[in-house]
Amino acid sequence: MRRDYRSPEAQTYRAWYKTARWRVRRAAQLTNEPLCRMCLKAGRVTAATVADHVIPHKGDERLFWTGELQSLCKPHHDGAKQAEERRGYIIGCDASGRPLDPRHPWNR
Numbered sequence: 001m002r003r004d005y006r007s008p009e010a011q012t013y014r015a016w017y018k019t020a021r022w023r024v025r026r027a028a029q030l031t032n033e034p035l036c037r038m039c040l041k042a043g044r045v046t047a048a049t050v051a052d053h054v055i056p057h058k059g060d061e062r063l064f065w066t067g068e069l070q071s072l073c074k075p076h077h078d079g080a081k082q083a084e085e086r087r088g089y090i091i092g093c094d095a096s097g098r099p100l101d102p103r104h105p106w107n108r
């Protein structure tokens with residue numbers, strides 16, 4: 001997990017991931033959907049370990065707590081990040097793996 005990027009917004013929602021409320025939500029997601037969604041699409045069965053926001057919450061508290069989640073394995077979650085880095089965006093992700101660079105298409 002990268003910890004080198006410090007924006008006030010990122011610090012605010014990084015704290016949400018440390019709450020019991022998020023841990024319950026994450027555990028519920030991984031219970032409801034225990035397999036990596038991207039692996040399933042590729043015809044593989046892999047245990048998911050990451051509850052990822054389908055729509056990047058970008059610090060939006062409502063989206064963070066009520067937005068749809070998807071289960072991903074760590075390689076898929078991290079692989080998406082590495083692809084962004086190869087495209088030349090600022091390296092830096094929040095705790096959910098979302099890019100922090102406002103120029104990234106996910107942040108538009």
Ligand SMILES: [Zn+2]
Nearest residue numbers: 036039073076
């Ligand atoms: Zn996967």
